[in-house]
Amino acid sequence: MPQIVDGKAISAAIKEELKAEVERLKAEGISICLAVIQVGNDPASAVYVGNKKKACAYIGIESLAYELPEETTQEELLALIGDLNGKKDVNGILVQLPLPAHIDEDEIIRAVDPKKDVDGFHPQSVGALCIGQPGFVSCTPAGIIQLLKRSGIEIAGRECVVVGRSNIVGKPMALLLLRENGTVTVAHSRTRDLKEVTGRADILIVAVGKPKMITREYVKEGAVVIDVGIHRNENNKLCGDVDYDDVAPVCSAITPVPGGVGPMTIAMLMHNCVEAGKAQ
Numbered sequence: 001m002p003q004i005v006d007g008k009a010i011s012a013a014i015k016e017e018l019k020a021e022v023e024r025l026k027a028e029g030i031s032i033c034l035a036v037i038q039v040g041n042d043p044a045s046a047v048y049v050g051n052k053k054k055a056c057a058y059i060g061i062e063s064l065a066y067e068l069p070e071e072t073t074q075e076e077l078l079a080l081i082g083d084l085n086g087k088k089d090v091n092g093i094l095v096q097l098p099l100p101a102h103i104d105e106d107e108i109i110r111a112v113d114p115k116k117d118v119d120g121f122h123p124q125s126v127g128a129l130c131i132g133q134p135g136f137v138s139c140t141p142a143g144i145i146q147l148l149k150r151s152g153i154e155i156a157g158r159e160c161v162v163v164g165r166s167n168i169v170g171k172p173m174a175l176l177l178l179r180e181n182g183t184v185t186v187a188h189s190r191t192r193d194l195k196e197v198t199g200r201a202d203i204l205i206v207a208v209g210k211p212k213m214i215t216r217e218y219v220k221e222g223a224v225v226i227d228v229g230i231h232r233n234e235n236n237k238l239c240g241d242v243d244y245d246d247v248a249p250v251c252s253a254i255t256p257v258p259g260g261v262g263p264m265t266i267a268m269l270m271h272n273c274v275e276a277g278k279a280q
């Protein structure tokens, strides 16, 4: 049987470490505050925002919630971000995506002060990651590096294949694996022979957004398989981009869905907030 990479346990351990660190910082008179902005009432976004607020409360980070109506204009949102950028007692700013269609997401992301960009989406944060300078890293891929390291899985020198090239998962994932000295290939919808490419992977990271697309024909015997996807199947049960039951018997380690990558994203957001507080 493969090693089950337990994101629930690893994220819980990270949160405990952060909680202790926040207590130490408080004793030195440093408190940390995250501003969370939500525009409109998308139910999924409301759940994500609620979970982030809960995690903040658990760790001892103050959270300020800005729940703005769907009709909020670009200018109003920019004004709020400008205001929060200027506030010394706000360390991190998170704008929950997606934003309503009339708002230019890229401009909003660029408006956040890179020192408060705890999501790691600002072009300056992405550029810093690209050239190996310090900066905030997108939470999901940063969480995957923690999952691998804390499960004792070696990255250096190994063939790493990332399927998916989105700005929030695939691309930063590839850059982080490279930083860890993996030999990295990025596959996407125009990749010619996907099975041949994924079949080379010692570490296969899947972020395609297609339920159960990756079956055992895509996986080398003994590979480590990390599944970023989250979907609800016809029975309302969660599943990933990897067909877990089919792939688990042939790999050496695998993340379950739920309980794999998912819980790591919020843990790494909390990590970024603590780093922002320390740096300011």
Ligand code: NDP
Pocket (backbone or CB within 6 Å): 140, 163, 164, 165, 166, 167, 168, 169, 170, 187, 188, 189, 190, 191, 194, 207, 208, 209, 210, 228, 229, 230, 231, 241, 261, 262, 263, 265
């Ligand atoms: P996107 O839809 O932005 O990107 C999907 C990527 O997969 C694209 O680069 C696309 O290629 C590629 N792709 C699509 N179909 C194929 C195919 N048949 N063969 C090869 N490549 C393909 O998704 P995200 O990166 O935002 O998210 C991916 C998944 O991860 C989703 O299920 C999402 O819900 C989940 N997710 C989970 C998170 C968590 O916390 N666990 C956080 C973020 C996302 P191309 O660029 O050519 O179109």
